[in-house]
Amino acid sequence: MSTVDKQLDELQATIVDELPNDISVSDVTYEGPELVIYTRDPKKFARNGDLIRNLAGQLRKRITVRPVPDALTDPTTAREQVMNVIPEKADVSDLDFHADTGEVVIEAAKPGMVIGRHGSTLREITQEVGWTPEVVRTPPIESSTVSNVRSFLKQEREERRDILERVGRQIHREEMADDEWVRISTLGCCREVGRASFILSTPETRILIDCGDKPGSDDAPYLQVPEANPLNSLDAVVLTHAHLDHSALIPLLFKYGYDGPIYTTEPTRDLMGLLQLDYLDVAAKEGRSPPYDSAMVREAVKHAIPIEYGDVTDIAPDVKLTLHNAGHILGSSVAHFHIGDGFYNVAFSGDIHYDDTRLFNGAVNDFPRVETLVMESTYGGRNDYQTDQADSEENLIEVINETHDQGGKILIPAFAVGRSQEIMLVLEEAMRTGKIPEMPVHLDGMIWEATAIHTTYPEYLRDDLRDRIFHDDENPFLAPQFNHIDEGDDEREEVAAGDPAIILSTSGMVTGGPIMSWLDHLGADTDTTMVFVGYQAQGTLGRRIQNGWDEIPRNGRGRSDTLNLDFDVETVDGFSGHADRQGLENFVKTMNPRPEKVLCVHGDESSVQDLSSALYHNYNMRTFAPKNLETFRFK
Amino acid sequence: MSTVDKQLDELQATIVDELPNDISVSDVTYEGPELVIYTRDPKKFARNGDLIRNLAGQLRKRITVRPVPDALTDPTTAREQVMNVIPEKADVSDLDFHADTGEVVIEAAKPGMVIGRHGSTLREITQEVGWTPEVVRTPPIESSTVSNVRSFLKQEREERRDILERVGRQIHREEMADDEWVRISTLGCCREVGRASFILSTPETRILIDCGDKPGSDDAPYLQVPEANPLNSLDAVVLTHAHLDHSALIPLLFKYGYDGPIYTTEPTRDLMGLLQLDYLDVAAKEGRSPPYDSAMVREAVKHAIPIEYGDVTDIAPDVKLTLHNAGHILGSSVAHFHIGDGFYNVAFSGDIHYDDTRLFNGAVNDFPRVETLVMESTYGGRNDYQTDQADSEENLIEVINETHDQGGKILIPAFAVGRSQEIMLVLEEAMRTGKIPEMPVHLDGMIWEATAIHTTYPEYLRDDLRDRIFHDDENPFLAPQFNHIDEGDDEREEVAAGDPAIILSTSGMVTGGPIMSWLDHLGADTDTTMVFVGYQAQGTLGRRIQNGWDEIPRNGRGRSDTLNLDFDVETVDGFSGHADRQGLENFVKTMNPRPEKVLCVHGDESSVQDLSSALYHNYNMRTFAPKNLETFRFK
Ligand SMILES: [Zn+2]
Ligand SMILES: [Zn+2]
Ligand SMILES: [Zn+2]
Ligand SMILES: [Zn+2]
Ligand SMILES: [Zn+2]
Structure with missing residues (x-):
C-alpha cells in the first residue's frame, strides 16, 4: 500500500469519527489540491453547513463532498426540482448533470441568486436532489473563448479527473528530503523584458513560474538547462498572468513532456488560451512556424487548475501557493509561496499596477511574511515616472x-x-x-x-x-x-x-x-x-x-x-498596466514586514539596476539584478 | 555514418596527404583526448622525429602513432633487441609487450636513459622493433600503491581502451548548441572547508571539478541537484588533487552511474587511490558504513586519464583543460579551462601554496587569460599570516x-x-x-x-x-x-x-x-x-x-x-601546505592579466568574506563569497 493510500485511509477514519453517525463515508480521494469525500448522504451534509468547514479547518485541507451515484435523484426529475429552487431572476441558461462526480453545473446570468445568502440556495439544491451544484456565469457578452473552454473541459472531463487524481497524489506524497533549502533559478526575464521563466526549488520540489516569449525576438526561456529537466519531473507550473511574455511557451512544456498542473486564476486560463491561439495565428500569417500547435494549447487548458485570489493551496508536500490580485490585467496575480512549515516565503510579483485603475484594484502587497521578493522592474528606471x-x-x-x-x-x-x-x-x-x-x-x-x-x-x-x-x-x-x-x-x-x-x-x-x-x-x-x-x-x-x-x-x-x-x-501617456517607478517603490515600501531580499527582473538593464540600487539605498534591503541562468540560494 | 566517423575519415585523408608516400595509414581513431594513427610503417615514422610534431601542430591534436600487429617484431626477439638498445645503466626492471596497441611498457630506475636526448633512444627502439615504447619509473622506494595501480591497469587494459575510445568520441562529437555562455554551480565548499565540488557548464558541456568529503562531518556535496544530473551525462570530472576533501567521493560518482573520464595528474591518481582506500579503512574501523566500496575506487582509477602539467587537452568539443602545478601536495593542480574559441577562461585554484617549499615549486599563476578565478581561501582571514x-x-x-x-x-x-x-x-x-x-x-x-x-x-x-x-x-x-x-x-x-x-x-x-x-x-x-x-x-x-x-x-x-x-x-607553525593570506593575495596580485572576477571558496565564512573584500578593495576586481547551491553566469 502506498503511503498516499495509507494517508487517505487514516483521513477516512478520522472523518468517519468526526461526522455524525448517520452520515456515511464511502470513499476519500485527492483531486488536485482538494480532498474529496464520497458519501451516500449528500443531503445530510447539506443540512449542516458547518460540517465541511469544521472538517477543513481540522484537517487543514480544502474539502469537497460528492454523492455516490445511487444517492442521486435522476437528472430529469432533478432538473425540475433544481429549477424550482432557483429564483427565476437568476436567469439560468444551462444545467449540466455529471453522474461521475455527482455535480450539476449551473450556468446563470446572476450566479449570486443561484448561490443565495452564504450559500443557502446551493445547500437547498443538494438537500433536494443530492447533486452538488457548481455555478458559472453566463457571459453578459457572448465570448467564444469562454464557451469553447467550457465545452472543451466538459468533453475532457474524464481525462481531467485522471489528471487531478494523479496531481493530488503527487501533492500529498511523502516528503523524502532531509535537507532544507530554497533556491530560485532564472531561465529568462533578467535584464530584459520578456521570456519570464523562473524555477523555485527545494530539495523536495521544483516549480516553474511563467514561461513566456520575448516580444520582437526569437529568444525563448532557457528550458534546456538541467535545472528545468526532465520537464516531467517539475511539480507544478504557476502562471502569473496571460500576457504572452509570461504565457506564450506554456504549451511547449507539454510538447516536451510536462504533464502536470498549471496553477492560475480562471480568467487567466481563458485569456491564456485566447492569446496563445492568436500567437499561433500571427506566426502562421507571418510565415513563421510556431514551436507548437493548437493541440498543445488544449493540453495547457486541460491541465489548468484554477485557484481564487487568497486561497491557500497545497501544490507540493512542502509548498503552499496563494495568488493575490496584481492589478495589471484580468486575473493577473502576485504569486506567494510558503515553503515548509514556516521555513521560508517567496513572492513573485508578476507584472503589477500598484495604484487602483478604473478596471482593477491596486496590487496586493499584504502578506504575513515574505523573505524574498522577485519584482518586476519594467518602469524601474530613475526617470520612469508616469503621468497621473x-x-x-x-x-x-x-x-x-x-x-x-x-x-x-x-x-x-x-x-x-x-x-x-x-x-x-x-x-x-x-x-x-x-x-x-x-x-x-x-x-x-x-x-x-x-x-x-x-x-x-x-x-x-x-x-x-x-x-x-x-x-x-x-x-x-x-x-x-x-x-x-x-x-x-x-x-x-x-x-x-x-x-x-x-x-x-x-x-x-x-x-x-x-x-x-x-x-x-x-x-x-x-x-x-x-x-x-x-x-x-x-x-x-x-x-x-x-x-x-x-x-x-x-x-x-x-x-x-x-x-x-x-x-x-x-x-497620451499614463494608461500603462504597469506600476511606474514610484508605484514599484511604493509596492515594496508599504509591505509589512518588508522582504529581506529583492530580485529585480522584467526590466531592461538600466531599469533593473536603477530599481535594485534605489531599493537598496532607500530601504536597506539586499537587492540583486540577476542575469539569466543564475541560481540564488536562500537559507 | 556518425559525424565523428566522418571527421575521422577526413582526418585520415589529410594525414595520408601530409605523410610521405611510403608511410601507410591503416586507421585513425580517438583514444580519450588523443588521435591515434595506426600504421604498418612504425619504423619509418620513428626515423623522422618531426613528422608527428608537424601533424600535431597542423591538426591541433595530440597524436600517438601505433603499429598494426603484423608490423611488429615478435616479443621474444624484440625483448632482446630493446635491451640491446637501452644502456645498461638505465636499470630496466620490467618489459611488458602489449600486442593490441603495439606498446612496450619499460619500467626502469632511470627513465631518462631509456628516453635519450630529445627521445633519441625511444625512436631507436621503434626503428629496431616497431613497438612503441612507453617508459615508467621503477619506484626508488617500493610502493605497493604504485605497483597495485600499474598491475590493475595492465589487467584492465582492454576495458580501458573501450573507455578511452568512448571518451574520445564524446570529446570530438559535433557541437550542437547555438548559444554561448559559461556558468559555475557550487555543490559544496562554499563558506566552509571541505566537500569541494563545482560544476562548470556551457550549453554544450558539463564538467565536475572535485568531489570531496567534509572532515568531521557527514555532509557530502549536493550531487542530487539537477545541475549534476543525470551523473552519466557529465562530460568529465577534473580532480585538482588527492586530498580527501577534494577526492573522497569521486568513487561514489561511479556508483551513481557516472562512467566518464577523471582528468588528473598521474601522482594524483595514485595518491587518490591510496587515500580513498584508507578512507574506507577508517570508516570500517570506526564502524561507519562508507558510501561505496573498494570496487568503486578501482573504477575511479580505471577511468583516470593522466595529463601532465602544461599540456593543453581537449576534454569536450568546446573545452580545453590545462593543469598547472599548485605547490600544495604531490600532483596538485590549478585547473585552467579555455572555453570556446577564445570565448572565456576560468581557473580553479584547488588548494595552493604560492611560495616555493622544500618539496614543491610555488603555484603557477601565469595564464594567457583568466576571466574568472575560483580561489581557495583557507587562510584568507584578515589575520591569517603564517610564520616564515x-x-x-x-x-x-x-x-x-x-x-x-x-x-x-x-x-x-x-x-x-x-x-x-x-x-x-x-x-x-x-x-x-x-x-x-x-x-x-x-x-x-x-x-x-x-x-x-x-x-x-x-x-x-x-x-x-x-x-x-x-x-x-x-x-x-x-x-x-x-x-x-x-x-x-x-x-x-x-x-x-x-x-x-x-x-x-x-x-x-x-x-x-x-x-x-x-x-x-x-x-x-x-x-x-x-x-x-x-x-x-x-x-x-x-x-x-x-x-x-x-x-x-x-x-x-x-x-x-x-x-x-x-x-x-x-x-611549530609555518609548515602549512596552504598559502597564507599574503600568499593568496600575491597569487592574485601577480597574475597578468588579473581575472575580472574571483569567487572565494574553501574557507570558513569569515575567511572567504575577508579575502573577497580585500581582493575587491585592493585590486578592484569583482569578488564573491558564494553559498553552496548557487549558480553564477559569466558572459
Ligand atoms: Zn504583463
Ligand atoms: Zn510582462
Ligand atoms: Zn496530459
Ligand atoms: Zn588540499
Ligand atoms: Zn582542500
Whole structure:
C-alpha cells in the first residue's frame, strides 16, 4: 500500500469519527489540491453547513463532498426540482448533470441568486436532489473563448479527473528530503523584458513560474538547462498572468513532456488560451512556424487548475501557493509561496499596477511574511515616472473633442487585453457625463472578445465596477455606443466614410492586425487623429509613426508602394498596466514586514539596476539584478 | 555514418596527404583526448622525429602513432633487441609487450636513459622493433600503491581502451548548441572547508571539478541537484588533487552511474587511490558504513586519464583543460579551462601554496587569460599570516635539540601526504649539516608509502629536489636514518624504550591511527616532546592536546580508563601546505592579466568574506563569497 493510500485511509477514519453517525463515508480521494469525500448522504451534509468547514479547518485541507451515484435523484426529475429552487431572476441558461462526480453545473446570468445568502440556495439544491451544484456565469457578452473552454473541459472531463487524481497524489506524497533549502533559478526575464521563466526549488520540489516569449525576438526561456529537466519531473507550473511574455511557451512544456498542473486564476486560463491561439495565428500569417500547435494549447487548458485570489493551496508536500490580485490585467496575480512549515516565503510579483485603475484594484502587497521578493522592474528606471491617470484622461478627452470638432475620427491602437477595456471605461464615463459628445466607439480585432471575457469574471475587476456589472443596466461594457467590427473591411470602409467616431483596434504597437486596414482607410484623412495610449517598443511601426514617420512602405497583394500618413499623431501617456517607478517603490515600501531580499527582473538593464540600487539605498534591503541562468540560494 | 566517423575519415585523408608516400595509414581513431594513427610503417615514422610534431601542430591534436600487429617484431626477439638498445645503466626492471596497441611498457630506475636526448633512444627502439615504447619509473622506494595501480591497469587494459575510445568520441562529437555562455554551480565548499565540488557548464558541456568529503562531518556535496544530473551525462570530472576533501567521493560518482573520464595528474591518481582506500579503512574501523566500496575506487582509477602539467587537452568539443602545478601536495593542480574559441577562461585554484617549499615549486599563476578565478581561501582571514618557513625550521630544530639533550623522543603527528615529506627534508638537511644530531627518524602509518609515491614521480617535485632524486646517492628520502615502522607495536615499544629519536606518525590530527599507540608508549615520558606542525581542527584530539588537555579518556580492549600525558607539548607553525593570506593575495596580485572576477571558496565564512573584500578593495576586481547551491553566469 502506498503511503498516499495509507494517508487517505487514516483521513477516512478520522472523518468517519468526526461526522455524525448517520452520515456515511464511502470513499476519500485527492483531486488536485482538494480532498474529496464520497458519501451516500449528500443531503445530510447539506443540512449542516458547518460540517465541511469544521472538517477543513481540522484537517487543514480544502474539502469537497460528492454523492455516490445511487444517492442521486435522476437528472430529469432533478432538473425540475433544481429549477424550482432557483429564483427565476437568476436567469439560468444551462444545467449540466455529471453522474461521475455527482455535480450539476449551473450556468446563470446572476450566479449570486443561484448561490443565495452564504450559500443557502446551493445547500437547498443538494438537500433536494443530492447533486452538488457548481455555478458559472453566463457571459453578459457572448465570448467564444469562454464557451469553447467550457465545452472543451466538459468533453475532457474524464481525462481531467485522471489528471487531478494523479496531481493530488503527487501533492500529498511523502516528503523524502532531509535537507532544507530554497533556491530560485532564472531561465529568462533578467535584464530584459520578456521570456519570464523562473524555477523555485527545494530539495523536495521544483516549480516553474511563467514561461513566456520575448516580444520582437526569437529568444525563448532557457528550458534546456538541467535545472528545468526532465520537464516531467517539475511539480507544478504557476502562471502569473496571460500576457504572452509570461504565457506564450506554456504549451511547449507539454510538447516536451510536462504533464502536470498549471496553477492560475480562471480568467487567466481563458485569456491564456485566447492569446496563445492568436500567437499561433500571427506566426502562421507571418510565415513563421510556431514551436507548437493548437493541440498543445488544449493540453495547457486541460491541465489548468484554477485557484481564487487568497486561497491557500497545497501544490507540493512542502509548498503552499496563494495568488493575490496584481492589478495589471484580468486575473493577473502576485504569486506567494510558503515553503515548509514556516521555513521560508517567496513572492513573485508578476507584472503589477500598484495604484487602483478604473478596471482593477491596486496590487496586493499584504502578506504575513515574505523573505524574498522577485519584482518586476519594467518602469524601474530613475526617470520612469508616469503621468497621473486623471491628467491623462483629461488629455485624451481634449484630443477627442478637438478631433470631433473638426469632423474627424479618433484612431487608437490598443492591446486587446487590459488597456482597451480601461479606455472603454474612460470613454463610457466621458460620454455619460457629457465631457465628450456621444459618438460610436468601434472595437476591432480581439478587443471585443477580450471584453467579453472581462464581463464573464466581474469578481476579478475593481469592486465598484464589479457591482455595476452585476446589474445589466449599469454594465458599462454594454453601453450602446460600443460596436463590434465583425463584418470586416466593408464595415471599416463605411465607418471611415461616416461621421466622427472613435476606433480602438489591435495590434497595440501597429505591427499587424486590423489597425493596418485602418491606416489604409484613414491615413490620408487630415481630420483624423491617431492617438497612442500605450508603450511603443523599439522597432515597431507604432514607434516610427509616433516619431514622425509619415511615409510607410507597404508590401502585399502584389503591390509594393508607399502609404502617406496625413493624419495628426498624438501620444497620451499614463494608461500603462504597469506600476511606474514610484508605484514599484511604493509596492515594496508599504509591505509589512518588508522582504529581506529583492530580485529585480522584467526590466531592461538600466531599469533593473536603477530599481535594485534605489531599493537598496532607500530601504536597506539586499537587492540583486540577476542575469539569466543564475541560481540564488536562500537559507 | 556518425559525424565523428566522418571527421575521422577526413582526418585520415589529410594525414595520408601530409605523410610521405611510403608511410601507410591503416586507421585513425580517438583514444580519450588523443588521435591515434595506426600504421604498418612504425619504423619509418620513428626515423623522422618531426613528422608527428608537424601533424600535431597542423591538426591541433595530440597524436600517438601505433603499429598494426603484423608490423611488429615478435616479443621474444624484440625483448632482446630493446635491451640491446637501452644502456645498461638505465636499470630496466620490467618489459611488458602489449600486442593490441603495439606498446612496450619499460619500467626502469632511470627513465631518462631509456628516453635519450630529445627521445633519441625511444625512436631507436621503434626503428629496431616497431613497438612503441612507453617508459615508467621503477619506484626508488617500493610502493605497493604504485605497483597495485600499474598491475590493475595492465589487467584492465582492454576495458580501458573501450573507455578511452568512448571518451574520445564524446570529446570530438559535433557541437550542437547555438548559444554561448559559461556558468559555475557550487555543490559544496562554499563558506566552509571541505566537500569541494563545482560544476562548470556551457550549453554544450558539463564538467565536475572535485568531489570531496567534509572532515568531521557527514555532509557530502549536493550531487542530487539537477545541475549534476543525470551523473552519466557529465562530460568529465577534473580532480585538482588527492586530498580527501577534494577526492573522497569521486568513487561514489561511479556508483551513481557516472562512467566518464577523471582528468588528473598521474601522482594524483595514485595518491587518490591510496587515500580513498584508507578512507574506507577508517570508516570500517570506526564502524561507519562508507558510501561505496573498494570496487568503486578501482573504477575511479580505471577511468583516470593522466595529463601532465602544461599540456593543453581537449576534454569536450568546446573545452580545453590545462593543469598547472599548485605547490600544495604531490600532483596538485590549478585547473585552467579555455572555453570556446577564445570565448572565456576560468581557473580553479584547488588548494595552493604560492611560495616555493622544500618539496614543491610555488603555484603557477601565469595564464594567457583568466576571466574568472575560483580561489581557495583557507587562510584568507584578515589575520591569517603564517610564520616564515625558515623561522619555523629554526624553531623545530631548537625543540628537537632540547628534547635530544634531555634524552627524550620527538613525537610529531603528521599527515601522510605532503607535510611528512616536507619535515623529512628539513630533518635530513639538519642532520647532514650538523644542526641536529644524527638519530633515527621513524615513519609510522601511511607516511612511508606516501613517500614512496613521491619518489616515483620526481618530475612533480621542486626542480632541485627532482635532480637530487635522479641520483640515488643524493635522494634525501633514501637517507639511512629514515626507518619504516613495519613491525607494529613491538617495534614501537622498542623505539620508545630506546635512545633519542624522532617519530613522524599519522594521523595528523591525532584522531586515530598509530599515533594513538605512540601516546600509550610515550605519553608518560616527561623527557618526550610532542610537536604539532600542522593545523589541528576543532573537535580533534590534537587540538585538545595542543590546548593543554593532559588527561585523555581511553576506551577499547575492554578497558575504559584515563591516559595521563606528561610529555611536553610544542607547536611549530609555518609548515602549512596552504598559502597564507599574503600568499593568496600575491597569487592574485601577480597574475597578468588579473581575472575580472574571483569567487572565494574553501574557507570558513569569515575567511572567504575577508579575502573577497580585500581582493575587491585592493585590486578592484569583482569578488564573491558564494553559498553552496548557487549558480553564477559569466558572459
Ligand atoms: Zn504583463
Ligand atoms: Zn510582462
Ligand atoms: Zn496530459
Ligand atoms: Zn588540499
Ligand atoms: Zn582542500
